[in-house]
Amino acid sequence: MADLTVALGIGAAVILMAVLAVRVSVRVGLPSLLLYLGIGVLLGEAGAGIEFSNAELTQALGLAALVLILTEGGLTTRWDEVKPALWPGIALSTVAVAISVGVAGVALHWILGFDWRLALLWGAVLASTDAAAVFSVLRNLKVTRRLVGSLELESGLNDAPCYIAVVLLTSSDPITWKLPLTLTYELGVGAVVGLGLGWLGTHALRRAALPATGLYPLATVAVCVLAFATGQFIHASGLLATYVAGLVLGNSKLPHRADTLSFAEGLGWLAQIGLFVLLGLFASPARLLDAIVPGLVAGAVVTLLARPASVLLTMTPFRVPWREQVFLSWAGLRGAVPIVLAMIPLSQGVDGAYQLVDAVFVLVIVLTLVQGGTLRTLSKVLRLDTGASAREIDVDVATLDELDAELLQVTIPVGSKLHGVYLAELRLPPGATVSLVARDGKGFTPGPTTRLQEGDQVLVVTTQAVRSATETRIRAVDRAGRYARWKGETGSG
Incomplete structure (x- = not known):
């Protein structure tokens, strides 16, 4: 012993x-x-x-x-x-x-x-x-x-x-x-x-x-x-x-x-x-x-x-x-x-x-x-320094089995083009909604005029049927901003 x-x-x-x-x-x-x-x-x-x-x-x-x-x-x-x-x-x-x-x-x-x-x-x-x-x-x-x-x-x-x-x-x-x-x-x-x-x-x-x-x-x-x-x-x-x-x-x-x-x-x-x-x-x-x-x-x-x-x-x-x-x-x-x-x-x-x-x-x-x-x-x-580190938006998923739904926790990183986007401009598919935004240590229920900011943690409740489309849309706006569709950004890959 x-x-x-x-x-x-x-x-x-x-x-x-x-x-x-x-x-x-x-x-x-x-x-x-x-x-x-x-x-x-x-x-x-x-x-x-x-x-x-x-x-x-x-x-x-x-x-x-x-x-x-x-x-x-x-x-x-x-x-x-x-x-x-x-x-x-x-x-x-x-x-x-x-x-x-x-x-x-x-x-x-x-x-x-x-x-x-x-x-x-x-x-x-x-x-x-x-x-x-x-x-x-x-x-x-x-x-x-x-x-x-x-x-x-x-x-x-x-x-x-x-x-x-x-x-x-x-x-x-x-x-x-x-x-x-x-x-x-x-x-x-x-x-x-x-x-x-x-x-x-x-x-x-x-x-x-x-x-x-x-x-x-x-x-x-x-x-x-x-x-x-x-x-x-x-x-x-x-x-x-x-x-x-x-x-x-x-x-x-x-x-x-x-x-x-x-x-x-x-x-x-x-x-x-x-x-x-x-x-x-x-x-x-x-x-x-x-x-x-x-x-x-x-x-x-x-x-x-x-x-x-x-x-x-x-x-x-x-x-x-x-x-x-x-x-x-x-x-x-x-x-x-x-x-x-x-x-x-x-x-x-x-x-x-x-x-x-x-x-x-x-x-x-x-x-x-x-x-x-x-x-x-x-x-x-060799002039290979790009001056910026690669980043990826953090989207975590939790299963809500009894509701046939899933909860996405999205962390908006520095440099994301989600910064400044109004919630209404996010245009999530039907069946998905933003339920909570945590900012500066405080949480609140957002409305259509809420603007997302760097560092926000966003909770999105989505049905399993549209979960993939929801995450794809979030990633597209993260990469190209509110006009992601016009710029041809799909959010996949």
Whole structure:
């Protein structure tokens, strides 16, 4: 009992320190993973003296955390923002991964003298960009939707092919012509599983009248985790299934969507904190000294050779301007994912695996400082800073089952063209009405001459039959103002 009490106390203290560290990371524009890794190192053998060296457990817990991180990434990725970058994002997460693995493998074979299989294994581990690192940095930058969409899709999708490549290269089985077929099957079936379970989960949640609001976020996350388990069970890509299921669910008209996204975001933070602290705890500072040189060499190869080559060859056919290609090359942030992938050969007893883990640890720290700390400046130098962050009007939905109706809670953001619109000009379809407006901490019943303002929270009661049309109209006015129909804005997509 005493051990449990101590463990819970340490865990709570670590989480509180990590939460406070988020403010520091946001201010300096760096992923908070560095601070979490530092907490883990301080708790480890060189600090508080906690011994932890179980590679298999680290890999298992790391993979579980990665599933939750990808779930949060899929749920919070807006389809209308990534849709223009769909094919470039897919190319970066598939073709570019293959190019990066090949280029890095060849370079590391000649520079560090690795045999071909080990060199390609290093390339596969280092080819994956980290969803947590990319999401935390990019969503604070003011660059174009196409750039953000491409990088978000890449970081959410490329974990799957990198994971498959690492598993195959770790195995002692010979590499044959069946490899491309295996990759195609695992990725294709994984995507289908994610789409199918995401669609089924959406329809089930929209028709269910659960007794408590908090059950909707739990059910949504459970669908994404089920997608991972299903994909893995049928020997497909569970990681891809997880992200795709989250993407489908997050872009559907789910009940209590805002609560679900908030819950998923908190769960994603918890997974990041636990994962990075665990990896910091596993690290051995004494071994890291010997890994500095190979880590820096591998980092230089990936950052200055493999990544630019893969971006150039995959983005040029899409006529991506050279400035955006430079930004895409530099924004391939590494984080916990390469370290988790490096645990796979370590847990299988592959020769040289400890050097790989330690080198990747060094590489992640250095590249996060160098790349993450200069992305904002680079966006300005390349004249890619748009000066405005992307925004989306927040429309939450609650089911009123006994009335066959739904309650929409609309939060009007800064910059919305709903600002200044009279309620009569909103022209909601018959069956929908604005029942309450909350402004400056006070609520009142609006009339036709009430003008909406930025920051208002508006409650709209609508029958289920016109719910979709109501939300579509609200989004159209948010984007184009009171004359949305004249401007051809439909509010869809």
